[in-house]
Amino acid sequence: MTKCVNLDIKNLTKNILDQKSSNLCVPISVTTLLRFAIKNDLSFVDQYDNYTFEKILTILTMIVYPRSLAGLNLNPKKEENDFQTNDVETLLERICKKTYLYTSGWEIVRTQSYSEPAESTCEFEKVLLNENYVFSRPLSVTGAYFLPTRRIDGIDYPEEVFFHQMTLDRIENGEYVLQNTQFSVNHPPVIKIKQTRPYYDSSSFVTNLFNQTGDNFYDDGVLKMKLVNETLFMNKNCWYHLPQAYSLTLKKI
Template sequence: AATPGFADQNQFTFGDGYEVNNLDYFLFCDWKSSWNLLYKAIDEKEKKEIDKIVEKCNAASIHQIKEFKFRPLISEITSIISIPSSSSHFCLDDANLTKSVKVSSLKQNATKCVNQDLENVTKNLLDQKSSNLCVPISVATLLRFAMKNDLGFVDKNDDYDLYSAEKILSTLILIVYPRSMAGLNLNPKKEESEFQLNEIELLLERLCKKTYLMETGWNIIRQLDKDEKDRPKKSTCKFEKVLLHENFVFSRPLSVTGAIIIPHKIIDGIDYPEKVFFHQMTLDRIENGEYVLQNNQFSDKSSTVIRIKQRYPHYAAEPFVSNLENQTGDNIFTDGNIKIELINEQYYMTRNRWFLLPYAYSLKLTEI
């Protein structure tokens, strides 16, 4: 069992290279500040601003908690640490999420499908089922590719498969950037799915950057094996945002966002209004003018790979498209020499057809 945000690595893997005691921080910080200090990626400027707040509380020794040293902080701290700029975005403030779930059974209960049509990303696809965990699944896929492609990593620990998709995904959503696992494991609570939504850039930033109290997400995942000799090489993690277009040249897998309009329908007497759905997928390659995408929400093997014409327009939300049309007289977005036709549910978007958002993300590991 484990709880998002409070889990220890050895609760759901056989490794214990990275030990955490995150519950201890909540004794010295208010609830929202604790979540932000633990899980919000920050830069050096933000760190210095937080340092000033922590020092006013005489709590600079808080960093020693990770070394299991509590006495200095207990004897020195004069007030609870509270960060005024703390965002509720990182705070899992819901009763459902304080309950343990059987993540140790994830591998046994995971639904997988093998698709030989994939060339760059793993052919073993993990089904996200009824969860909304498509973003961390896509990020885990990019990370596994980078480990193999950039670092030449081969998991030597075959008995435990410590760097499997399930182990990396579990670490991402239990330790690195906590989210409920409802719908993916044995927890049936569908209402928790609203606490699973991730913004791709926030998760990638967390993977590549430190928080005030924790290592980079990549360094935490790198330590899944307790033996340094069996881990991926020490390396830095960096993501890049790229713009898709008709002449885009593929170089490595990308995390992309798809949009589709599901028309109004009635099923078993229940009325389902027309709705736009967004789904994170992984671009495996471009072939014969088509994006070939790994899809982790599938009902059968045929839907594990989605193909989208590269010449198709891209989805953009309102009011961007209407403003663009008012300003230029059409729905063509121009970025230097790149021109992209933009559509959405109000502008020329065909129902029951996938379209990609124009921005995509790559992930690269560089050996130190």
Template structure:
């Protein structure tokens, strides 16, 4: 499809952009902090380390948690304008954690057809001539498209001006991925504030790309494709992923919703191979094989079912595609099927690695409902340090990294409320069953190692090979307290008939009183159960 830049800019300014309107609950200080987050750092590690910023004159300074200077930088035109209009932000330390969660929403007319909306971007369907295209709008500055925003200018880049990437040995400025199984981007449009003549700070971008029919998650869950269709999709996805890997692009989020389909062909786009499990297993069966802890007897029984479908090695993708005779299903079998709605209804992890750093303590949950995984993370980290004598300050054994692994890999949880652009619909699916999570940590599933083994392999230096187990104990005056425990507290608020339950960590018993490390009140906990984790 051919699009002229001049006509595109005119269409954007007169027709499309005026229809985009949103609200923001953030302040000019938030904008300033967000602008620092977007900038290029002298040292990439400073992107994680910085905790404070300070602007003096036309210079900006980044400082770590001890308020030691990390680097100095030239303020951008946007930062200078914010400081001119808000002089109280000059010559003062501004904490990275002072940025507010974004509670503003899009205010759009019915003329715009929304394909999808998430924490990172919103995608519209638009017609160019006789061709339907998808427009992905990503917002980096809180005030972009709001009434507080003054004016902007656009910088359009036509993908047709670039050559096809053939291998890893290329100049990234002059080649782009072009493959029949990779989504075609037609135009990338960068948005800058008016006056940013040097294009220092991109405030958002709009990508025009070919529109797809649906994503793989939607296809598998709702349309029940045939085995032959599934094979075609798998072949297409495999071809696209192989091409991306060949040119040096690694896909690190291979979940079904990140694969878009056009005429039933798999298209990776840019987004563990869990998609493959969903392709050749019935929907609930796929969740069960990945996340339900099983014993050896159950494993052997499932082996028989899988082999009866023609699959000798479920981890060999090429073998599965060529040999599978029917879709793998555990329905009507004497195997428990997973029934956690938080798994099967949502798997949206709108989060990035510094969100929790930005919010401060990992225990500051804001509007999230993660008291169970946070408590279990503390138990695991304590056990790694005390039982195995491992220095948890090294490698990736931080609270943040362990929590991320538990909630995104071991047993997926919604992080709604933890990220700065929360999906409010996710919170209703958040369950907090501590024993389910502990069991998953201690035991393998059919397709995955135990959660403990996954956590143990996070760093280049690993804790000693070991097993993890948990026990339930009855707390009484004779109980010998040697390690933190998770406890479920029942709290009866004034004017309430039913108690509210909340998972906490018991730190110590002081003069007969229980000292609890609280996180946040939440619902749906079984009362009166206490757990501790031990590594052997």
């Protein structure tokens, strides 16, 4: 697995995995949250390298919530890429909660080695990012990028919104500092988005808000944010993200 190393990251690992042509951004982001929680919530020191990023990611994608690893090292088939897609809340549910037949995904990860972290429970929380949000721990965040009409290898593609799971490392100088695992010349491994930049909402809420107020600014007295989608106010070739984000916490029993 290829990584970009020694990056401007303070709470998470400074080495960011390149997901290449895979669609594994969700399990990669959740793996990042898990490793942070293992180290900081349980004060666990992985002296034998049994809980490396690669090992936890493999357990999540091969055992806990089976997905192909195609694309990390080899060119995947389209059906393999399609099968990799999942949503972050479903994966977090599987990690933190038991099923009828199986223990929790966290327990599967935790007990993979004889030198294991303390017995603990796993909890996730959904939060809403906004202009006044105060950072407390890393979050899994869904980025949204509006791709314009384009031609690639002689094929025309329509404009579309591309979604990508990233991990929030911190808020600094009014900017979200995010780990991006699908990097290129135009999309570096560390992306910064101003906290005051509008947030993406694909529902009719943005349209209703604009029709009622003549503006896209939402303020309920607690949450304050501007909202956009591809039909209203969203710029092309620019990163936004959804207000919904997720934290993961481990608690010793």
